[in-house]
Amino acid sequence: MTGGAEAVRGGIRFDGVSVAYGGNVVLDRLDLTVEPGEVMALLGPSGSGKTTALRAVAGFVRPAAGRVFIGDRDVTALPPHKRGIGMVVQQYALFPHLRVQDNVAFGLKAQKADKAGIPGRVAEALELVGMGDYARRYPRELSGGQQQRVAIARALAIRPGVLLLDEPLSALDAQLRSGMLTELARLHRELPDVSILYVTHDQVEALTLADRIAVMDKARLQDCGTPQELYRRPRTEFTASFVGNANLLPVTVAEPAGTVDFAGHALAVPTGSVAGGATATLCVRPHLVGLGDGPNALTGTISEVQWRGSTHRLYVDVDGHRVKADVRELRDTPVLGDRVTLHFAAHDAVLLPQGAGASHG
Amino acid sequence: MLVHSRTGKWATWAVFLLLFVPLFAVPLLVVLAASFATNWSGAFPSGPTLDHYDAATAGDSLQALTTSLVTAVTASLAALTIGTWAALAAASLGRRGKRFLDALFMLPVAVPSVVVGLAVLVAFSQPPVLLNGTRWIVILAHTVLVTAFAYTSVSAAAVRLDPMYAQAAASLGARPSYVLLRVRLPLLLPSLTAAAGLCFALSMGELSATMMLYPPDWTPLPVQIFAATDRGSLFTGAAVAVVLMAATLLVLFAVSRIRTRASYR
Numbered sequence: 001m002t003g004g005a006e007a008v009r010g011g012i013r014f015d016g017v018s019v020a021y022g023g024n025v026v027l028d029r030l031d032l033t034v035e036p037g038e039v040m041a042l043l044g045p046s047g048s049g050k051t052t053a054l055r056a057v058a059g060f061v062r063p064a065a066g067r068v069f070i071g072d073r074d075v076t077a078l079p080p081h082k083r084g085i086g087m088v089v090q091q092y093a094l095f096p097h098l099r100v101q102d103n104v105a106f107g108l109k110a111q112k113a114d115k116a117g118i119p120g121r122v123a124e125a126l127e128l129v130g131m132g133d134y135a136r137r138y139p140r141e142l143s144g145g146q147q148q149r150v151a152i153a154r155a156l157a158i159r160p161g162v163l164l165l166d167e168p169l170s171a172l173d174a175q176l177r178s179g180m181l182t183e184l185a186r187l188h189r190e191l192p193d194v195s196i197l198y199v200t201h202d203q204v205e206a207l208t209l210a211d212r213i214a215v216m217d218k219a220r221l222q223d224c225g226t227p228q229e230l231y232r233r234p235r236t237e238f239t240a241s242f243v244g245n246a247n248l249l250p251v252t253v254a255e256p257a258g259t260v261d262f263a264g265h266a267l268a269v270p271t272g273s274v275a276g277g278a279t280a281t282l283c284v285r286p287h288l289v290g291l292g293d294g295p296n297a298l299t300g301t302i303s304e305v306q307w308r309g310s311t312h313r314l315y316v317d318v319d320g321h322r323v324k325a326d327v328r329e330l331r332d333t334p335v336l337g338d339r340v341t342l343h344f345a346a347h348d349a350v351l352l353p354q355g356a357g358a359s360h361g
Numbered sequence: 362m363l364v365h366s367r368t369g370k371w372a373t374w375a376v377f378l379l380l381f382v383p384l385f386a387v388p389l390l391v392v393l394a395a396s397f398a399t400n401w402s403g404a405f406p407s408g409p410t411l412d413h414y415d416a417a418t419a420g421d422s423l424q425a426l427t428t429s430l431v432t433a434v435t436a437s438l439a440a441l442t443i444g445t446w447a448a449l450a451a452a453s454l455g456r457r458g459k460r461f462l463d464a465l466f467m468l469p470v471a472v473p474s475v476v477v478g479l480a481v482l483v484a485f486s487q488p489p490v491l492l493n494g495t496r497w498i499v500i501l502a503h504t505v506l507v508t509a510f511a512y513t514s515v516s517a518a519a520v521r522l523d524p525m526y527a528q529a530a531a532s533l534g535a536r537p538s539y540v541l542l543r544v545r546l547p548l549l550l551p552s553l554t555a556a557a558g559l560c561f562a563l564s565m566g567e568l569s570a571t572m573m574l575y576p577p578d579w580t581p582l583p584v585q586i587f588a589a590t591d592r593g594s595l596f597t598g599a600a601v602a603v604v605l606m607a608a609t610l611l612v613l614f615a616v617s618r619i620r621t622r623a624s625y626r
Contacts, residue, residue: 058532080531087532093525097547106543107533158533 010071011036011195012057012162017066019052027052028219029066034162036071039188039196041206043242044216050199053216054164057197059083070162081110086155086194090167092147094139100126100150101135107158125157126150128187145176152187162195169205181208203243207231215239231285237352240283247289247323249282251351260351263319267296269349281352284344286313289325294343298323302338316342389606395599413600422601425585426608429565432496432581433612436503437511437560441553443504444511449545452519466512469505478502478570496579502570507560514559518552519545554620558613565609582608 012034019027027049034040042050055061056068059080067076075083094103104122113121126132129149139147148168155163168184169177185208188196200206206213207227215223215230215238223230223239234240237248251260251267255276259266262282274280291314300318307329314325314334325342334340396413398406416422444466451462469477481502485492492498526548530540546553568583575584582605589598 058528060528079537080528081534081536083532084534085532087529089525089529091523091525093523093529095526095530095544095548097550106530106535110530110533110535110539110543154533164532 010161011038012040012197013069014053014056015067015069017053017056017063017068019049019056019061020064026219027056027063030221032214032221032224034195034197036195037192038211039198039209041198041200041210041213042216043200043203043206043213044222045201045242047218048216049219050201050216051166054166054197054199057083057162058085058087058164084158084160085162085164086158086160087164088148088151088155088166088168090170092139092144092151092171094147094151094154096139098138099135100131100137100139100142103139103150104135104154104157106154111158121157125153128156128190129153129183144172145180148172148180149183152184156187156191156194160194162197165196165198167200168198169202170200177205181205185209207243213243215242217242233350234283234352237281237283240281240350240352245286245324245326247282247284247286248352249284249321249323251280251282253278253280253351262298263321265298265319267349269296269346269351271351274351274353279354281354283350283352284348286324287311287326288348289323289327289342289344291325291327291330291340291342293341295345296349297341297343299339299341302334302336302340305334305336307333314340316340318342392599392602392606395596396603398596401596413597414604416597416600418604421580422582422585422604425580425582425601426604428496428579429582429605430608430612432500432503432579433561433564435500436507436564437557439500439504440508440511440560441515441557444508444513444556445515445546445549445553447512448516448519449541451516452522462512463516466509468509470509474506474567474570475573477506478573481505481570482573493574494576496576498574498576499571499579499581502574503564503567506567506570507563510559510563511556514552514556515549518549522548551620554616558616558620561612561616562609565605 012032014030014032017027017030018025026047030049030053032040032053042053044050052061056063057070057075059075059078063076067074069075070083070085094100095106098106101122104125105118108118108121122135123132126135129152131146131149131153134142134146134150139150142150148171152168165184169180172180181204188194188209198206198209210227212224212226213230214221215236217238223235225233225235227243230239230243234243234246240246240248249262251262253260253271253274253276254266258271259268260271260280260282261267267282269282298316298318300316300323302314303317303322304315306313306315308326310329311326312328312330312333314327316323316325323342394406395401397409397411399410399412400407418426447462447466451459454462481498482493484490485498485501492501522545526544527540530544531537535543566583567581568587571581571584572587575581580588582601586598586601586605589595589601
């Protein structure tokens, strides 16, 4: 690589990064490390600070406090063009006055790469995303999905050490999105050295692509772990409800610990380190709730039934609490008002201490 | 379309033509007709002739056409450069800074051009910068007068320009100057050409400030037309006016061709 911006291998590190607009804190003391070659998803609702975190890496917002590292290099004070990043945004941002090939060559020319090598690298980048046949088109002549591929090729042509993806699939329709998801996973397998920071509000994208997910809410990092960890063993209510579906039942831990009390029912679940007598939240995934008698049985009336093709979603009113259960499609569809019994295995439940997450990060 | 019924549409067209034709089209046609006439004592001109055009495309008038074109092109290019520079600076300034620049560049439009002419005359009639008596004082006055339009036009486009393009370019490693030359200015090209056309047309027709400033060897066409009609040669003046119109329209047409090619999406 020639020119001012040198591609640095070796991940991204946020070290206590805070960003504020006026008096409004939009990112609060973020500590997070993206390992070299890792795909890290920043998952959260809008306004959670995830895009601000990405823009702090790109250099488009200046942190009020903290440092940002790309590899071993402190880039906090560097302008965007010296950071050696690749970036793809939701609206593609392809230059409308340039052909596809000139869009892809833009970064190479801007960095004064060896002229003779440019056409080869452009072709290579376009091949990588399957857009080799469209080199001479203008962006306006391409569909949304094609434009996004070109945007990815443009970002990859400069061979960045880190790739920043800001809601890259949000502007695409559902079918295209799942296709592009597969494509991105393949791209990452072909470029194992590139660290990817992937900002999204879509849990499916995060679960599918990411090696680890950082869950953000209200300007703070709430939880961070592999998709399996977050899904099976969420540590906060927010993670439990935002990553996948969850029943969140208010319970009191019995004395001595070992069972919990939920609306008068004693449930045998692992209580872990939660002290006896404390109030807590019990998280059970709807698809792990079974219909019929079994351990941890709860009886209630059906308040709503949704048919979802391969499954039925039952909403069951158990002593004033609504419990969701996803069961395999039933031959005899239950009727509203039916009394049914639900159960779940002890090891499928996770006990979340009250107030978990508020002090995290 | 706001009007849906057939009669409604016809009525709208009729009102439009009634207002447009007498106000805009007929006066221009009268000038065109007069430029071919030797006499106009009745309702219609008489004695068709091309003599006025011989006069209008030779000697002093031809000289004046060249003068006007050189003045307009130089003034528009200068105005475009200054206006674009200021507009880009304003776009990156805060709200108060931008408001100040907006007001500053509106001044020459708000003030009557005679006053601008007088101001330029007084300011540059003595050292250290002595321009009076040279062509440069005319070009300077035109530049001052038309820069406002270049600024306004480019400024509006610069504010609308999505910053994501410049940011995408920066993320690809492009220095700010490279981003300006390869991304921002090309994306602003449609409004730049629009501004250029507007500045050119305004400069070609400028009379009031020019009258106070022009040296004998730098007589633009509007002054020539004024002089011709002032001494009573109405038909010669009309022919020169037609030449002025034609030259202006020709350049505007060429500029609009560039603009069509430069507009995206």
